[in-house]
Amino acid sequence: MEIIKLGDLCDLQNGYAFKSDDYIDSSETLNCRMSNIRPDGTFDILYSAKYLPDEYAEIYEDYLLRDGDLIIAMTDMAGDPKILGVPTVVDTKGYNLLLNQRVGKLKLLKEVDTRYLKFALLCNQSRQYLKRFASGGVQLNVSKKDILCTPILFRGLTEQVKMSDTLEKVLRIISLRKKQLFELDELIKSRFIEMFGDPVENTMNWKVCKLGDLSDQINSGNTPKGGEQVYVDKGITFFRSQNVWKDRLEMDDIAFIDKETHENMKRSSLMHGDILITKTGRINTENSSLGRAALYLGEDDAANVNGHVYFIRLKPGVNNEFILKILVSNEYLGYIRSVCVGGIDxxxxxxxxxEDFPIICPPKDMQNKFIDFAHQVDKLKFVS
Known part of the structure; x- marks a missing residue:
């Protein structure tokens, strides 16, 4: 076992810059783009599919992909750095796939298990290495040179195959578990619609209140003076937009500020049960940071938020969990995107x-009954 450069094992072929004018309604030839590489390393050629004329498969034969080819994202997808440097193995599903610009094809120079190479590039160390060299404004890019300089832990072919087989079994188990969790979430959503109908269209004619009238306080935080320079290793939890996701808080990339900075930002100090909602983002991306909402369940005055996050502190007696379920519903996502302001980007x-968000207000006993049901379903997520 040794550490070598990726370039010792393979070369990298850049894709072709197909134009939007090249796309047609349907064909047997598709453009393999950034969006077909999913953040978890899976490949989905039919995700946001773009079709090209079938004769392109012959005209651009040098860019034609085959089953088992290993490709890598060289640019983030609509500003989401979770896609940068992600590798995946191609599955053509019988289509002609043509490699697009800013997607690289890794061409093996030595006998290597493609799956092992994918797992090696997908690991956190490789991803972090590439992020260090990424550059750009709206979108981050990484060069062919930097990709080929990525350090890889290299093993013998027999050990590569053995490790790949094991990892694939683990991933199948994880995939099954994700499917189960998704189905439980869908059960909660279905129960909500059954009990309350569409929360935006108000198909059951419930009383509607403005969110501002149900709240004691709605405010955004601030960027502390000095920005990231004032972050500390331990201290007051500081939530940024990348920490606030749909009905959950992600702590992997959490920042901390010291007590003095926190005291200077006292106005945005959080209380247990506050709803956090993100302020900005693009509207045409799968995981847009715009309008994502989650509950803060930590201690009072032990956390703060930056200027890209609002906190909503509801009045006593208002069910924050019920309000959150409304805000994270698919119906409300469409509403949020219809009222936001700004440019295309x-x-x-x-x-x-x-403050003007319309919130349906069914009887409190119905709200509580639904939340009790959601809690019972959530418990099933932890049953082995």
């Missing part, structure tokens, strides 16, 4: 938008 929710 990035949109924003203003405070007055959030």
């Amino acid at each position: 990035k949109r924003q929710l203003n405070k007055n938008h959030i």
Whole structure:
């Protein structure tokens, strides 16, 4: 076992810059783009499919992909750095696939298990290495040179195959578990619609209140003076937009500020049960950071938020879990995207938008009954 450069094992072929004018309604030839590489390393050629004329498969034969080819994302997808440097193995599903610009094809120079190479590039160390060299404004890019300089832990072919087989078994188990969790979430969503109908269209004619009237406080945080320079290793939890996701808080990339900075930002100090909602983001991406909402369940005055996150502190007696279920529903996502303001590249929710959010107000006993049901379903997620 040794550490070598990726370039010792393979070369990298860049894709072709097909134009939007090249796309047609349907064919047997597709453009393999960034969006077909999923953040978890899986490949989905039919995701946001773009079709090309069938004669392109012959004209651009040098860019034709085959089953088992290993490709890698050289640019983030619509500003989401989770895709940068992600590798995947191609599955053509019988289509002609043509490699697009900013997607690289790794051409093996030595006998290597393609699956092993994918897992090696997908590991956190390789991803972090490439992020260090990424550059750009709206989108981050990594060069062919930097990709081929990525350090790889190299093993003998027999050990590569053995490790790949084991990892694939683990991934199948994880995939099955994700499917189960998704189905439980869908059960909760279905129960909500059954009990309350569409929360935006108000198909059951419930009383509607503005979110501002149900709240004691709605405010965004601030960027502390000095920005990231004031972050510390331990201290007051500091939530940024990348930490606030749909009905959950992600702590992998959490920042901390010291007590003095926190005291200077006292106005945005969080209380247990506050709803956090993100302020800005693009509207045409799968995991847009615009309008994502989650509950803060930590201790009072032990966390703060930056300027890209609003906190909503509801009045006593208002069911924050029920309000959150409304805000994270697919129906409300469409509503949020309809009221936000800004340019094509990035949109924003203003405070007055959030204060004016229409919230259905069914009887409290029905709200509580639904939340009890959601809790019972959530418990099933932890049953082995």
